[in-house]
Amino acid sequence: MNNSKEENDLLKLDKQLCFRLYSSSRKMTRLYKPLLKALNLTYPQYLVMLVLWDEETINFKLLGEKLELKTGTLTPLLDRLEKLGYLLKEKDKNDDRKTIVIITKNGKLLKNNAVTVPTTLGNQLKLTTEEYKKYIAILDEIAMKLEVAEKKYK
Structure with missing residues (x-):
């Protein structure tokens, strides 16, 4: 086996960009946790609310694209936020195959605490x-x- 030191170093965990991003992301999420607990939100739910505080009404598919989330991940997040009273899901009046996500009054009020x-x-x-x-x-x-x-x- 004739691997150089540089080649072996490439496979060390602390040399991996992917691990740095992964580790930083996990640390950031942990730092948010106590701040969001006071709002009764998880980090992914907070991201949904950030979009809704900005948009107020948004197509489900566009929301998923903005958050880079697939339907199977986004749907339970929205269901939970709807149960908390922060948003409503309604069928699009022009195309009942599409869903519109709308922030509620309580969702708007939550922004005051999240600021x-x-x-x-x-x-x-x-x-x-x-x-x-x-x-x-x-x-x-x-x-x-x-x-x-x-x-x-x-």
Whole structure:
């Protein structure tokens, strides 16, 4: 076996970009957990609410695309949020095969309690505005490169 040191280093866990992203994502989700517990939301439910606070009404399929979630994952999230009274699901009046997701009054009111979440998280991470913008740009660039690479293999 004639593997060089560089080749062996490539297979070390701490050299893997995928693991860095995975680990960072898990840590971020854990950091959100106590903040979202006060809102009675899970992290995926919070992401749905972020879209609804912005859009108020959105097509189910478009919501799934924005969140990059498949129907089987999105449906239980919406069902739970509907039971909590934060949204309604209705058939599209123009096409009953389509579902529209609509924020409720309670869902809108929840935004008042959630508004402190991003600031609190930023303070916990001790990020400056410049650092925050830099990290967003880096992650957007990585996401774009991953999307391009993924399309080549489909």
